[in-house]
Every structure is written in C-alpha cells, then in structure tokens.
Amino acid sequence: MMKRVLVFVFTSWAVLHVRAQSFSEVTNLLDSPTVGVFAVGTSIIDVNSDGLLDLYRFQGTFLQQPDGSFLESSGDIGFKNEDGSTAEGSTVFGAIFGDYDNDGYVDAFFEDLTAGSRLFRNRGDGSFYQANQETGIEIFSALQGSVWADFDNDGLLDLFVGGDGDPSGLFLNNGDDTFENASANVGYSPFRNVYGVAAADFDNDGDIDIYLSSCSQFAAASRNMLFRNDGQAGFTDIAPSLGLDDDRGGWAVVWADVNNDGWLDLFVANQPVSGAGIESRPGFNRMYINDGAGGFTDMAP
Template sequence: MKFRIILILSVFILLACNKESKEEVKTTISKANETSGSIKSAFLKRIPSSESNLIFSNDITDNVATKENLFDYDYFFNGSGVGVGDINNDGLKDIFFAGNQVPNKLFLNKGNLTFEDISESANINVKKHWSSGVSFVDINNDGWLDIYVSQGGPRSIEERKNILLINQKDNTFKEEASTYGLDDHGISTQSAFFDYDKDGDLDCIVMNENDYYGTDPSTFYSILKDEEKLMENCSHLYRNDNGKFINITKQAGLLKPTFGLGLCVSDINNDDWLDIYIANDYYVPDAKYINNKNGTFTDAIKENTNQVSFYGMGVDIEDLNNDALQDIFVLDMA
C-alpha cells in the first residue's frame, strides 16, 4: 500500500515540477522498488534437506510384470500425497509423506525447521502398498491425531485396502482400518472427514478412481449398469455410527461412476450444511453433491453450472472475491 501511495504522489509531482524535482521523484520510486523487492525476496527461504533432514523422494520404476507402468496404469505418474499434523501434541507440525512404490515416511518436528525420521519406529508401513492421499484426523476423539492413507494403484483388491494408523500416544501407530470399517478397497486417491449429518461425529468420503480406464464411453457406461461393478468403481461415503463407519454410498445418492482426482468439502450453497465436490477425469462429469439435510445428497452439477471441466484433475473451493459466496476452481489438462 505504501508503494502505491508513493507512486500516485509521484505522478502528480512529475506533472508539476521541474527537472530537479523529477530526479528526486525517480530516486524515491527507485528506493520504493528496492524496498519492495527486498521484502519479496525475503518472503520465502529454501531450507535444504541437509539442514531440515526432510529426505523423501517418491521414486517410481516401470514394471511390466506387475502392471506398474503408464500403459497398464494411466495414473502411474500422478505422484503421491503429503499430510501435516501434530502427532505428539507438542505444538509443532509433523509431516507424513505417502509413497507409491517407496515406503511412507513420517518426520517428527524438532523445532527450528528440523525434523527426525521416525518412520521405522512409528510402525507406519504395516499393510502399505501403493499409497496416495493422506488425511490427519482424530478418528476416535481421544485428542490425538490419527492418519488415514488412501491406497490404490495397479494392485489387487486386497492390496488396495486403505490403511488407518491409530495414534498410540507414544510416537507409534497401530493399523486398524478394518476395525473401523474404513478398509476401502477402491483405487483410492484421497479422503475427507466431515460431519455431513450434524450428529456431532466425523463421517468420511473416500474418493476413488476406476478399474475401467482406457475403455470408450459407451463400453464404460454399459459395464457400470451392473450395480455391483458400479459400487466397486465409485467414490464411497461412510457414516460414523458410534465409531464404526458404515458404507451408505447408495442410500446417500453417491452411487455414480468416478475417475476421482480432486476432492473438496465445503458449504457451497451457504445453507450451513457441508457439500461435496469431486473433480473427475476423462469423460465422467464432475460431481457437485448438495447436502439435502436428510442424510442424502443431490448431484447438481448440471443445474448449477453452465460448463464443467473436461479431464478434471484438482479442485479447491474458496471465496475469492469476498462476496460471501463460495467459488470453485478446477484444474484441467485439456
């Protein structure tokens, strides 16, 4: 703001002053630019891994035998996720890196932007396969953050099961996804925890990709007329019933095919109830699930938008222009 004021004043002075004054004004503007530049240059500073000890690389290697390659698995190069949360309640944010082929890693924040790799001792790679998205959530409401990891990739149904790491309050974790009913075996990319029914506990949406990538639209939709196959290839909504998560995808109105690559939960229509937006890849339209306030959702993407993204990849929702209305920003590769 100071720079803008200086610049505006300078314009008026330039119109009404002599040559010497003009030189003074130029000097003032130059100094303002220098100050502005120094602020910008100091805004972010790169901390090398040699100082932070944050050492992680999501290295991937083609493997024809396991179908871990771009020809057999379209999302081979999509990358993995990262989560940030305070796992030991010391007021410092810790970091979890998900790996596709490489092990997941957990770094404990030691302060001053230095971290300790506690991946092995924390027991975070039990049942780990092709990991992707990460969510920190206090799932059992004990005041300690747990970690939910989405899994998928070109793996078997058993190996695709998501993992839930329950915090043991001593910098270690115990895998208990099946106990909680969250061992979803879709090709999961991300999840979100939110209280969609306002009963005071956290429910869960698991966003999935699809087994039938590479098929033409006609064949794709023909295959998914089979409700059992459709249930295996859609995103899943889980209701929290006293600590046990129940798959209510069909009852809630979310039984639709997905190539889910972007997920946001937000009160899109300002009615004080949380809605769901899923950005879908390929020829499947994005889904804008409006909360009906009765345990169900209605996909209002066609009614609420003039045009949707083709090959939706990522999504974020925020009030960009401060008009108290939520705006939706979708990334697209087309």
C-alpha cells in the same frame, strides 16, 4: 453466523499478513534426501500432538524437533513394518488426517491406487496401528481422493472416499469407533473415475457439501459432480443445473473464498486429454466464482 464471520475476518487478515513476508528454502532441515523421491500425499500436521507441525509424505514422516529440524520417524510411529517396508500401502496417492474418535489425536487415512486403502488410529502417544477391521472401513478399490468431514452434523468426522476404477463411498461415524457404510443411501456410490474431492458448505446453509472432479479418456465418464447436502447426509447432484459439470479431465479441486465476499468459490485443475482412441480435451482450468445467490460464473481465461 458469528463463527462464520470470525473465521472470515481472521482468514482475510492472515492472507494480507503472509503477503508481507518473504520465504527461504529450508529443505536442509529434513534428515532425508528430497531428490528422486516419490513424494505424494504430502500433509503438514501435528502428528504426535506436541504442538509442533510435522511433515508427512508417502514413505516418510518427519517429526519436528524443538530446534526446528525434522527427524524421519516412520518406523517409530507405526508407518513402517519391522522389515523396513512401508505400512501405509503399496501405492499411496494421498493422505488425510482427522480425529475421528474425538480423543484429541489425529488419525490417518491413506488413499491407495492399487491396494486396499488403510486407516491408522492414533494410540494417543503419537504412534499408530491399522484400524480398518475394527472400524468397518474395509476398502479394496483404487482411490485417489477422500476427505474427512461431519456430513450429518452430529459432531463426529465421517469419511468420503472417491473411487477411481471402482465406486465411491460414504462412511458415517457411529460414535463408538465404528462406521456405517451409507454409500447406497446417498445416490452416488456408482460414480467412478474420481481424482479430486473437496468438501465445504458452499451455500452457507450449515451443512457440508461435496464436489468431485473426474478424469477419464471419455468425456461422458469425466463429468464433475456437486452433491448438495440435505443436512442429514442425503445428497443430490446439482452440478448440471449450475454449470459445474465440467468434463475436461479434472484432477485437483479446492474451495476458497478468493474474492472475500463470504461465499466459497471453486477452483478445478484439469489435465489435457489426448491420444489414439481418446476424446481430446484441452484441459483448461476452471475458476468458478460463487455469486451468493445459488449461481457460479467461470472467470478463468
């Protein structure tokens, strides 16, 4: 409980502090064109553990230099092949970073929409190599959403992947640099059409839950889901009982305590859906406020 209070106080102060600041565009610090670039999967993360935040986007990793500029370094760290082609994948739509082997260096997972998604392990010197085979995370389906989180409370990062045209999956970290495919044991592996994945302890019971946003041309295949964790990486979809099973074509989703009451709220960004032979939906966004008693109220206009 003490940790939760400390994080809440710091976060509140940080938000107020940012409001008092102004921002200036510094795109010129990047040594690469930014116009006409397929910039998806963007992350700000200390890739090489030098204490400086770096910038990743598909087909571009920019390491921050001591003078504040950024140097494109994909080839140096292993995200480009010797022939100059990208090593991350063919159509990367997202990238998540996390230290799954607890060695103090972030590793990378790239969500690919058309080919097998790839896991890259950090060697400890800021360079990476592909580690799908050695870890047992072999994924050949299309992905658009995934998340690192400790779902079974063993101190190790696990991986949830949201399938687009294929089933979703859960990989539990064994602690020996390998993962167990636990998808069949948690009841949601058949769920498809996932666009957004957000993991957080929304009910403050000490374990990580998962919300999935979905988008399809048919409403029945676009129903969002909220999986409550039983503390041992066993999950139950409770979205219908809480009114969170929206079917408006969900793309992005995020948990945040927007009203500073100590309970995580939920924002869902929806995509308007229309066209011949398609169930039209307006795509209005949702802002669900957590009442702290197990219920949510949509406060979006």
